[in-house]
Amino acid sequence: MDPIAKLDESITTAPENIEAAETLSALEEVETRLLGKDSVVGEVRRSMGGLEKELRPKVGAKLNEATGLIQDLLDEKRNELQDQELELQLRDEAIDVTLDAVSFPRGRLHIIQQTIDEVIDIFVGLGYQVADGPEAELAWYNFDALNTPSTHPSRLESDTMYLDWGDPRDEVLLRTHTSPVQARWMESHEPPVYIVVPGRTYRTDTVDATHLPVFHQIEGLAVDENIVFSDLKGTLLHWAREFFGPQSQVRLRPSFFPFTEPSAEMDVSCFACDGGEPGCRVCGGAGWLELLGCGMVDPNVLEAAGYDPNRVSGFAFGMGPERLAMVRHGIDSIKHFIDNDLRFLGQF
Ligand code: PHE
Numbered sequence: 001m002d003p004i005a006k007l008d009e010s011i012t013t014a015p016e017n018i019e020a021a022e023t024l025s026a027l028e029e030v031e032t033r034l035l036g037k038d039s040v041v042g043e044v045r046r047s048m049g050g051l052e053k054e055l056r057p058k059v060g061a062k063l064n065e066a067t068g069l070i071q072d073l074l075d076e077k078r079n080e081l082q083d084q085e086l087e088l089q090l091r092d093e094a095i096d097v098t099l100d101a102v103s104f105p106r107g108r109l110h111i112i113q114q115t116i117d118e119v120i121d122i123f124v125g126l127g128y129q130v131a132d133g134p135e136a137e138l139a140w141y142n143f144d145a146l147n148t149p150s151t152h153p154s155r156l157e158s159d160t161m162y163l164d165w166g167d168p169r170d171e172v173l174l175r176t177h178t179s180p181v182q183a184r185w186m187e188s189h190e191p192p193v194y195i196v197v198p199g200r201t202y203r204t205d206t207v208d209a210t211h212l213p214v215f216h217q218i219e220g221l222a223v224d225e226n227i228v229f230s231d232l233k234g235t236l237l238h239w240a241r242e243f244f245g246p247q248s249q250v251r252l253r254p255s256f257f258p259f260t261e262p263s264a265e266m267d268v269s270c271f272a273c274d275g276g277e278p279g280c281r282v283c284g285g286a287g288w289l290e291l292l293g294c295g296m297v298d299p300n301v302l303e304a305a306g307y308d309p310n311r312v313s314g315f316a317f318g319m320g321p322e323r324l325a326m327v328r329h330g331i332d333s334i335k336h337f338i339d340n341d342l343r344f345l346g347q348f
Pocket of ligand 1: 176179220317
């Protein structure tokens with residue numbers, strides 16, 4: 001068969017061969033078959049030297065034509081296949097942006113910690129320092145240093161959890177209030193003293209709607225020259241207005257604590273009904289909310305700490321963040337705080 005006819009046949013059959021390739025690697029094989037060493041084109045190119053002179057230009061022209069045409073077809077197909085493969089790859093690797101992202105629930109501080117932080121912030125704003133002390137406490141700091149007589153009923157095992165019980169000089173207990181930190185702080189610091197003490201406290205209380213055996217207190221202590229009862233009232237009024245709102249009023253009722261004299265319970269006017277709406281959901285119509293214990297630091301407590309009661313005086317108070325949070329948010333049972341139910345905790 002003459003080379004021109006062979007090349008023509010090659011040109012004619014090339015399109016269907018090329019069209020049949022479905023992948024880039026298949027197309028490479030086709031390319032070798034059509035233009036490689038052993039292809040018709042390859043053979044004719046090799047035989048050119050042996051051709052008669054007058055045939056050479058014709059065959060040469062046909063050879064160029066065939067090579068050019070086939071190459072063009074191959075290039076065209078290669079582009080097409082490359083586009084297809086890119087398309088497939090993009091489809092494979094596509095990210096469905098309409099799909100919901102995996103969301104991690106965000107944690108937050110427990111409502112009791114939030115309440116503590118808020119109260120502390122108010123006192124820090126007045127220049128108070130934050131102090132703390134041990135939860136496993138010597139009976140001395142929990143009771144004796146606070147002017148509590150050895151016969152006081154709160155010392156009984158029915159009220160206080162003892163870790164080490166017996167010799168009164170080194171009895172260890174779980175502190176029943178944060179007040180022992182008053183004694184500890186004064187023992188190691190000179191006046192003036194302005195501290196707030198948040199912390200955990202323990203009593204042998206049976207769990208009910210308002211009692212837990214483990215709860216919290218925030219203690220306050222101010223000792224300086226010329227501190228008088230109106231400083232106590234003014235400070236707590238300021239706190240109440242920051243915490244419950246600027247319209248709040250406070251009132252003090254006589255009370256008793258071994259470590260303060262005089263002692264008082266402080267009530268704040270109901271923030272929900274502003275004082276005396278019958279059946280108010282917060283105060284029940286009383287108009288006042290009982291909040292905390294307070295008083296002027298007993299001179300015996302100052303003396304036990306090594307302070308001179310003739311030179312300095314002070315006031316102290318203790319409040320329960322559980323009670324504060326319950327009053328403020330209308331929470332009906334203290335047990336909610338320890339149930340760890342996120343439906344409850346997530347509300348604050
Ligand atoms: N420690 C007292 C209590 O737990 C509260 C209190 C603190 C009262 C400071 C007066 C002064 O009830």
